[in-house]
Amino acid sequence: MVSPKVAPCERACPAGIDVPRYIRSIRGGHFSEALAVVRERIPFPLVCGYACAHPCEPACARLQYDEAIAIRLLKRAAAEHGWHASPVFSRKAETGKRVGIVGAGPCGLTAAHYLVLLGHSVTVFEALEQPGGMLRYGIPAYRLPDEVIDADIRLIEQCGVRILTNSRIESAEALVEQGYDAVLLASGAWAAARMHIPGEEHHGAIDGISFLRSVNDGAAPAVGPRVVVVGGGDTAIDAARVCRRLGADVVQIYRRSRGEMPATEEEISAAIEEGVKIEFLTAPVGIGANALTCVRMKLGLPDASGRRRPEPVAGSEFTIAVDTVIAAIGQRPEVPARNLARRPDGAIEADSATLATASVGIFAGGDAAGGPATIIHAIAHGRRAAAGIDRFLGGSGDLEQFAREKPDAELKDAAAREDRRRAFAAAPVPERLAGFSLAEQCYDPRTAMDEARRCLSCDLRVFAVRIDAALCKDCGYCKEVCGLNVFDRSTEYNANGYRFYVAERAENCVGCFRCSDICPDFAIEVADMGEAQRSKCHCSVTVREPVVVPR
Numbered sequence: 001m002v003s004p005k006v007a008p009c010e011r012a013c014p015a016g017i018d019v020p021r022y023i024r025s026i027r028g029g030h031f032s033e034a035l036a037v038v039r040e041r042i043p044f045p046l047v048c049g050y051a052c053a054h055p056c057e058p059a060c061a062r063l064q065y066d067e068a069i070a071i072r073l074l075k076r077a078a079a080e081h082g083w084h085a086s087p088v089f090s091r092k093a094e095t096g097k098r099v100g101i102v103g104a105g106p107c108g109l110t111a112a113h114y115l116v117l118l119g120h121s122v123t124v125f126e127a128l129e130q131p132g133g134m135l136r137y138g139i140p141a142y143r144l145p146d147e148v149i150d151a152d153i154r155l156i157e158q159c160g161v162r163i164l165t166n167s168r169i170e171s172a173e174a175l176v177e178q179g180y181d182a183v184l185l186a187s188g189a190w191a192a193a194r195m196h197i198p199g200e201e202h203h204g205a206i207d208g209i210s211f212l213r214s215v216n217d218g219a220a221p222a223v224g225p226r227v228v229v230v231g232g233g234d235t236a237i238d239a240a241r242v243c244r245r246l247g248a249d250v251v252q253i254y255r256r257s258r259g260e261m262p263a264t265e266e267e268i269s270a271a272i273e274e275g276v277k278i279e280f281l282t283a284p285v286g287i288g289a290n291a292l293t294c295v296r297m298k299l300g301l302p303d304a305s306g307r308r309r310p311e312p313v314a315g316s317e318f319t320i321a322v323d324t325v326i327a328a329i330g331q332r333p334e335v336p337a338r339n340l341a342r343r344p345d346g347a348i349e350a351d352s353a354t355l356a357t358a359s360v361g362i363f364a365g366g367d368a369a370g371g372p373a374t375i376i377h378a379i380a381h382g383r384r385a386a387a388g389i390d391r392f393l394g395g396s397g398d399l400e401q402f403a404r405e406k407p408d409a410e411l412k413d414a415a416a417r418e419d420r421r422r423a424f425a426a427a428p429v430p431e432r433l434a435g436f437s438l439a440e441q442c443y444d445p446r447t448a449m450d451e452a453r454r455c456l457s458c459d460l461r462v463f464a465v466r467i468d469a470a471l472c473k474d475c476g477y478c479k480e481v482c483g484l485n486v487f488d489r490s491t492e493y494n495a496n497g498y499r500f501y502v503a504e505r506a507e508n509c510v511g512c513f514r515c516s517d518i519c520p521d522f523a524i525e526v527a528d529m530g531e532a533q534r535s536k537c538h539c540s541v542t543v544r545e546p547v548v549v550p551r
Contacts, residue, residue, distance in 0.1 A: 005507055007458035008484060009071060012059035014380035017041045019056055019071055020459045024409065026074055027452035029445065032085035034078035039087055040403040042379050043113040044106060044152045046083075047135055049076025050440075051144045053234070053264055053374040061458050061510040063483050067421040070443075070451050077448035083151075089159050090402065092119035097393045100125065100180040102169045102336055105133020106375050107366025108186035109153065110382025111389070112161040114399055118390050122161050123180075127168035133188050134367075135375065137213040138235065140242050141436040169336050172362050182361050182389045185335060185348060186382070189367035193330035195230060199287030200327075208235040208328025215242055223248050224323025228292050229276075230284055231328035232261040237268060239326045240276045245433055250275070251320055253282040255297050255310040270439065274429055283310065284325075291319045333368045340364070347371045354388030355381065363389055411460040415453060422451040456510050462529040463511050465503035471523035472500035478515040478524060484508040487515070 009019040018037055025034035038045040052072050060068035097120045101108045104126035112122045130136055132149045157163060169175065175183045192207030194200065206221065208231065214221055225248055229240040232254035240252045252271070254261060257280050261268060272278065279294070286293040296316035299308035332346040340357050341349040348364035350357050355365045365381035367373060383399060391397035425441035426432075432439050443451065465486060467478070472494065478501055479487040488504040503509075509526065516524040 005459050005462060008059040008061055008508055009056040009069070010459070013041075013056045014374075014377045015041045015383060016380075017056075017075075018406075020455060020457055021406065021409070022078055023069065023071070023074055023452045023455045024457065026078060026448055027455070029449055031078050031082035031445065031448075033082070034074075035082035035085070036087065036404070038075055038078055041383075042376075043110055043156050044375070044379060045075060045079040046148045046152050047106070047144065048072070048376060048379075049079045050148055051135075051139055052376050055374075055376070061456050061484055061508075061512075062415075062454060064510065064512040064514065065417050066419070069455050070421055070424070073424055073443055074448055074452060077443045077445070080442050081445055081448070087155065089117060091117050091160065094121070095119040095393065095395070097121065097181045098123070098179065099182045099184065099389060099393075100169075100175040100178075101184045101186060102172060102175075103133060103186035103188055103366070103368070104131035104153075104163055104165070105186060105188050105366060105378060106135060107368075107378040107382040107385070108133070108184065109156050109161070109163075110379045111184050111186065111365065111385040112382075113156045113159060114383060114386035114402070115389060116160040117402055118386070118395055120390070120393065124161060124163045125167040125169045125175075126163060126165045127187075129165055131163050131165060137216050138209060138238075140212065140215065140238050142241070142245070142432065142439045143238070145438065171336055173339065173359070176361050180361075182363065182392055184355075184385050184389060185340075185357075185362065185364040185368050186366045186378075186385070187333065187336060187368045189331040189333045189347075189372045191332040191334045191346070192327065193332060195284055195327050195329060197284055197286050203287040203289060203325070205287055205325040205327055208239045208326055209331060211239055211326055212242065220246060221324075223326075225249060226321055226323045227251070227326060228253060228284075228320055228322045228324075229326045229328060231330075232256065232263060233328065233330075234263050234267060235331075236326075236328035237263045237271050237276075239328050241267075241271050241274055243324075243326070244271075244274050244276060245436060248324075249277075251277045251279060251322075253279045253284065253294060253320075255281065255283040256299065256307065257281060260307045274433060281310065283312065285317065287325055288319075290321060290323065292322045292325055293317060293319050331367070331372045333371075335364075335368055345371055351388075353384070354391070355385045356388055356392065361392070363392075409457075409460055411457055415456050419454050421454070422447050458510050461510055463506065463509040464525075464527045464529055465506040465509050465515070466525045466527075467501055467503055468523045468525075469494050469500040469502075470496075471521045472498060473521050473523075474498040474500060475520060476501065477518045477520070481514040481518050484510065 007020045022034040022037035054072040056071045057068040099122045101124045104124045115122045172183045227243040227248040227250045229252040240250045243250045281297040296313040297310040300311045303309040348369045350364040350369045355363045365385040366378040387397035487501050490502050
């Protein structure tokens with residue numbers, strides 16, 4: 001047997017889903033078992049299968065060979081093909097403690113789910129007509145249908161969570177005064193950021209969140225035949241794709257390049273495929289009657305986010321004919337609390353580990369505390385809030401008790417090195433633009449099993465990576481070809497005066513041997529330490545201690 005380690009995909013998942021384990025279950029055709037593994041960490045397996053931003057995939061070691069495993073699509077396959085097996089949730093003895101949660105979005109409902117399992121009585125207050133928050137009112141039905149959201153929420157309610165809709169809470173402090181032992185503010189970020197350009201107040205600019213909410217409520221506004229969407233995130237992409245479905249010609253403008261767009265690559269590609277024209281390095285400077293004035297941008301030095309700061313190009317102004325401008329450039333929380341400290345962006349100040357605020361018994365999570373983020377980040381916040389609240393109420397805060405014991409696993413066969421990612425079925429573009437039916441279809445069981453076989457089972461493959469510091473000549477090729485962040489440049493020097501490289505994160509290695517193959521000095525050794533496979537690179541070196549050369 002091989003001792004499991006944390007795979008790069010699991011490490012990149014904010015909720016810590018054991019990705020390799022559920023993919024191994026799918027590989028064997030055990031979809032209900034795979035779904036049970038996903039449910040160990042999140043109560044929204046269907047939602048995440050449809051609409052997760054999948055930060056796990058850019059971390060997938062398979063990128064060393066070809067394309068990342070389709071982790072999100074496999075999660076959806078696990079949920080859809082394994083849903084027939086009713087989950088069994090273990091609930092602890094009642095504690096007598098009452099928790100009030102403001103907001104029935106992914107953060108609030110995740111926290112409610114785990115707090116109920118920990119034995120507490122939980123009531124979730126939702127201001128809108130139905131639970132789900134941004135899942136229901138901010139994501140179009142062609143990506144995330146209501147019935148998918150309802151299926152996940154139904155199980156959360158069956159665990160014992162009480163959800164009160166049309167129940168706006170004006171003050172978290174008032175809930176404490178009413179006798180709740182703890183309160184979680186998970187009210188989201190529904191206030192749209194403004195562009196602050198001339199004409200914004202007078203010429204019909206609308207914000208992306210309000211627009212998408214109207215569409216999802218069945219009351220889509222008349223946008224006219226020409227729409228410009230401002231922004232580069234998922235809300236902007238969703239708004240642009242929705243306007244195409246409403247019959248408009250759409251130009252989306254973004255002030256940076258495509259590489260800096262926050263939206264996922266697959267959403268950007270789908271928008272372009274559906275006829276959205278994206279003008280990169282473009283920013284709005286004024287709105288007039290049926291015209292948006294823009295300026296071309298260039299990228300300067302990096303800003304606080306690490307991305308290169310966009311700067312206007314002098315004399316590059318131009319206009320775009322437009323009937324409606326939709327601004328989707330950011331969101332701010334609207335927090336129902338009287339005395340809580342806020343950050344400059346309006347988010348609530350909360351402890352990063354426990355999500356406790358400075359007011360005793362009041363916690364804050366999700367977009368209300370962390371600022372606008374993804375579904376999986378909100379779920380991770382919900383888990384953290386549940387653990388923090390449980391400890392505050394006298395419990396252990398241990399959510400791992402709800403996970404099954406990991407079985408021993410063995411690497412029975414290695415994944416093929418040449419094996420492209422399985423394509424998913426998508427409706428033809430004319431059919432997509434005709435309405436709001438699902439654009440993306442689920443893998444059938446056989447295709448899902450084939451895709452799962454591409455997984456390298458990184459958690460079962462342990463490699464030793466050694467660099468002979470005396471031979472290294474500081475070329476950096478190893479770091480350049482390694483997509484798994486194994487190598488770092490040392491601060492020390494060898495006897496030849498070179499700053500050598502070190503395998504600082506050898507646990508990330510999956511044995512592609514690119515580093516050893518490209519090293520011109522034959523200074524790298526990679527050895528498979530697993531029992532199922534043993535192989536070595538073409539070199540064999542003796543690792544010696546480096547010599548520190550004074551500068």
